[in-house]
Amino acid sequence: MSSAGRIGGVARLELQRLLRARVTFTLLLLVPALQVVLFGYAIRPDAASITVAIAAPDVVFAQQLAAVAQAAGSTVVAAGLAPGGAEAKVRERSALVGLEAAVGAGDGAPAAPPSLRIVVDGTNAALTEPALARIEAAFWRTQVERTRSVSARPRLEIQRLHNPDGLASWTFLPALAGVTVMIAMIMLGSLSLARERESGSWETLLSLPIRASEVLLGKLLPAAMLGVLQGVLVLAAGFLLFGLPLHPSVLALLLLLPLFAATHFVLGYAIAARAATQLAGLQGAIAFYLPAMLLSGFLYPFESLPGWARGLGNVFPLTHFIRAAHSAVLCDATPGVVLAEGVPMLAFAGAAVAVAMLAHARRID
């Protein structure tokens, strides 16, 4: 037989195998469909997601600043606040940008130009830096139109909270700890079971007097330890190599790591309980962590997502881990604020355990 004939024979065999494998259709259809939906409808970073709070000494100035923010495409969530009120809103994370205006001295003294302090939440530099540039440009444009006098133009000061230099690495590294742990755990969870099934040891395991919950816990404990170690290493790299601030609240984040790791291992296990092969298990893992990465605020700012995508994003434990990580590492939030993100994680973990236990058959039929 010629080489072409042999190639054709192999190709025919491979095509038949692919067409008979259900996982192939998942591979071909589900993942691209997911990407089309997420990139087409959810990932649309726009300026409207920038929330602005305004504190000004008078209504007119506040209105002027609101017009500036709107001209930059941002959404004003609070205006006319007392001095310091806009910064407070940013600190409590209910606005991403605060505009703190002050007028020059009056009452007979030579009139000083007004000043504007822009306070920015630096935890998500990818979102706030472009927004800052837009607001700044809109502000200067407005000022140029209002006054021809250079000396009368206000002074502008920019203050980045939590990330003074607006470093993207400070935004990404705490979140990266969550992403790496999530991927590793969900992969380990799905492979641990599928591998046993493919090797034939699953049948023997089922014949042993071990409860489903004991199998799950036995597999979970060492995996979760590895996950915690992995998360700690990524965070340590952030502190040592990229100068992330090492606040005491990081300890609260470390308390969340085992829960976060365990949640994803159990989820992987639940996926694998219904997956016939390791490939199918991996496919299920990808189908979960791809949207988690897109909708959690890791790759794209969470605030820039449409409402339905934010709602969906809030389901993923990664979203809450990233919030907790930013709160702990960048904001030095109280342990309560950091640990509160563990509540939705716990709910997700409970659901994953229930699914895993239901899917864990005690028979092979």
Add this chain to the structure above:
Amino acid sequence: MPDPVVTALGLAKHYGGRPVVQGVSLELLPGQILGLVGANGGGKTTTLRMLAGLLRPDHGSGVRFGRPLHSTRAADRAAFGYMTQRLSLQPELSVLANLRFRCAAHGIVDATTRLADVTARYGIGSLLQRRVETLSGGQARRAQFVATVVHGPQLLLLDEPTAGLDVVTRLDIWRWLHALAGEGVAIVISTHDLADAEQCDRLLHYQDGRVEGPLTPAALIAASGASDLEAAILHRATQS
């Protein structure tokens, strides 16, 4: 007369509407060796899986140590040892690690003493520290057998335990099986090898999902009018 270890009446299993095996009835007493013989695909493994509670019969019922065969309670799986045809030890771990896991699964408190006992009894001391993936087929099967009996079960369900083995390992396994049966362990062994079948007390003969027996090998030969077991099985195969 002692109570039966296993009884089954009319067990049947279908896959996708196609009967894999039907009409499995048996009663197994302590110390008996029951052979499931017949061609590949005849339903022997399916029968073993039903007896182990890993498959739920579509028809029929049975009990193992007084508990329903299909029970999924972990405690009901403590009193028997099940050995699959495929190597089911963890290949990347040592034989010792595999045996320690089995001891833990069965709640054996003094695993060290138990492992010393079985190692001496089955002569696998030289294999303990070796990774399973480095063992020959015969060595791996010996290790798998020891893992199956490490908890001292009163019932053994063995799926083709001697398939593809060298004659020494094969004889060793049969020597071990007869010794265990002498101690009162009931054994169900599937095989398509008639040399194995001849060593069993009674046989279930499988042919295209139908089951005949249990019969003693001599009764099976006599019922076929054949001179030996091979001729008897061949006679039945050509008649079906």
